[in-house]
Amino acid sequence: MPSGSPTSGVGRVIAGRYLLLHRLGGGGMGHVWLAHDQRLACEVALKEIVFGDPAEPGQEREARVARARAEARHAAGLRGHPHVVTVHDVLEHEGLPWIVMEYVAGAVDLREFLARNGPPAPAECARIGLAVLDALTAGHERGVMHRDVKPANILLAPDRTGAPYGRVLLTDYGISVQPDTGETRHTMASVLVGTAGYLAPERATGGPPTPAADLFSLGCTLYHAVEGRGPFERESPLASITSVVMEDPLPPVRAGALEPVLRGLLAKDPDLRTPAREVEAELARIVTPQSDASARTRTDLGSQPPWDASPRPAPEADPHAFASGTRRRPRPHALRAVLAGGLGLVLALGGAWYALADREGGPGGTAAPYGEAVGLVKPLKEGDCVLADWPGGTPFTGTPRLALDPSCADEVPDGQVVASVGAASQEEARQEGPARCEERTRELRGRLADVRVLAVVPAPDGFEAAGRRTACLVLGAHGPVYGPLGERRRFGTAFADTATMQRRDCLDVRSRREARLVPCGGKYDEQVLGFTRLGEDVSLAEARTASDAACAREVPPRDYGFDPSVHEAGSWTSEGPWKSGTHLVVCTVRRQNGGTMEGAE
CATH class of the missing domain: 3.30.200.20 (Phosphorylase Kinase; domain 1)
Structure with a gap:
């Protein structure tokens, strides 16, 4: 580093x-x-x-x-x-x-949020855009152009009410400038200032920084937020810059009500670009619809923008998979997770969870704990591992049909119930259960690389049958979790996949194909520090030779207090992240001489 x-x-x-x-x-x-x-x-x-x-x-x-x-x-x-x-x-x-x-506790940048959770609903993107626009406008009024608006420079953090992503902050004025004051422009030789794919076309061709250029970058950022990729995302920075100047943005398919806003912000000609005041009004209308807003009491999934529901076929088993003896069910797991929700409802708090209840509840409904759509006849209890089959094969859209995996291993579970929260009534469960599940699972999710929380809310007629409790289910965001999570893992058990490895785990390494979880108070071979991702073009075989270097660069052990003259970066890869397309790598620390580490270390 x-x-x-x-x-x-x-x-x-x-x-x-x-x-x-x-x-x-x-x-x-x-x-x-x-x-x-x-x-x-x-x-x-x-x-x-x-x-x-x-x-x-x-x-x-x-x-x-x-x-x-x-x-x-x-x-x-x-x-x-x-x-x-x-x-x-x-x-x-x-x-x-x-x-x-200022240190913003609990913050995650928008880029990382999207990687973890997938794109949120258009109204949530509009809320984020409205906050960033407010910050940009305040700077523009002082003559300060940001010049690098992008997802990585937008932080989402808990607000005073406890909403996990309620606070939106613009950061990194590192290349900002006040062009009207005669201020020296501190740019390095032969460097185009900004980020490829988010730079306005007039800036890419040598024009001056203006408020309109920042608005174009905001449009690229909002497009990325709602679509899951940038409008000019290409195979290289040069190709992205060329696309910004010469090509139209990729047609949005998920933007819904945001589409006209994006079209106005992404106009090539800055004179034709929608001005800030009009953008503000348009975003505000999306955030707080003027018609019938007060009457809407729950999310209408049918009103969400179209999503790519094409299921990803399950690939053939890889004979070189990490702990390849594990049997996997041939179920589709699409890469991009969908965040369902409407702004102002508890279902839209950042899209980190999704509340389940009987969609056909009410008089004459079912007495099943969570409704007929979920399919369970007994209430979930903490520690239960589950299989989740989603309508159309696209995770986190609609209501999944759940089934138990009693062994937490035989059927390759999608997730596990890690907590439950009680309520005095079904209405209280519906209104407060998801937020309380978000809070109860936050610490565990912070230690894992690629999971989301799902609040399984009792159905109106199943409240008593569910034991008056909402089950807090932690699911793999882009694939199965392959076994128990958190404190429910047993020491000495071999990892079936890297999906259940978490920060600060201590590992007994039997071979480069097998690692076992052991207590950190005794001797161990490696300790998990964090995670990184490799490029889409990197194969699993290539990852096994490149991942150590990637971890040394992105998660260096010395940043965690380890002496670089004694310790070095290690890594673990597995088949699961390559089948899901996430290409996640677990980064560890180990002794350079291969010796064991101990608790105090």
Whole structure:
């Protein structure tokens, strides 16, 4: 991992005040660290300037440093705005600037949110767009152009009510500029400033930064949010830039009410682009429909935009699969998960879960706990593993038919009930159950790479039969989970797939094909630190040779306090993520000499 200083890392104290705890993320400008302010006894985020090449020309180093100072100045000018990450200070340490920012606990950027959960409903995308537009407009009024609006620069975080993605924040003013003030434009030589696929066509051809250019980038971002891919996403950055300038965006198929907004924002000619005030009005109408909004009491799935419901055929078994003795049912698992919901309803809180209830409940309905569509005749209990078959084969659309897998292994389960929440009435269960399941499963989901939560709400006539409880089901987002989750796994059990590996798991490695879960208090061979993804063009065979290097780059052990002279990055791959198309890799730490590690380590 390149760094601004050879000694940069966990445990370092910046400016005699900020203790680096661990790295939160990074980009072209630098690394962002979680740090402890020793003077005020609180947590902050610190942005560190990074030079990938120590021999980088002095002029470009100066430009990069100047850009950091400009970022702090521009973001500080928007301090107090509800949709901009607050900048507290900019300081110099060992000759380089560090930016002290608000630490947004529980935040996930929109890019990662989409990778985990799939695209949300159009109304939820409109809500996000409205917040980002508000932040951009505030900057434009001060003459500040952001110039890099994209999913990775939008944070979703819990709000004061506890809604997990209720707060929307625009961050990273690292390449912003005030063109009307004569301010020096701190760009590096031979670098097109911005991100391919999100850059306005007039900027890609050398035009000046303008509010209209930021609006084009916002349009690309909203398109990506609702469609699951960028409008000009191509096989290379150069092809994406060419597409921005020369081609129309890919026709949206899921945008629904957002489609006219996207069309107006993505106009090639900036003079024909919809102005901010009109965009704001259009997004607000989607967020809060003016007709019959108060009468809508639950999600109308039939009103959602069309989704690609073509099931992915189950591939033949791979004889080289991780723990390949596991039998897999030939069931389709489409890659993109659908978030059903309407804004203002509890079903649309970020799309991390989906509430199930009898769609045909009411007088004369069934006494089955969760309705006839779900198909269970007995209530779910904590620890139950389930199989989920979705209508049309597309996960997280409609109501799945559930069946139990008593062994949690024989049928390759899709998920497990990890909690349940009680209610005084069926209406309370419907209104509060999903949000409470979201909260009860948040910690576990944070430790796993690719899961979602599903709240199985009792049917109107099945409330008593369900034991007056909503079952909180954690499902694989893009495929099965292959076994028990979290604390329900047994020490000594071999992993059937990497899907059940979680952060801070300790592994007894029998071979490069077999790892077993062991307690971290004793001796072990590797410890799971996190996850990364490999490209769509990387085969599983290639991944098994490239994944160590990817983990060393993306999840470096020294960021977690491990001595790089003693430890190195390791990795685990399995068949499941390649069958689902997610290409997820589990990143670990191990001793360089192959020796065992111990609890204190």
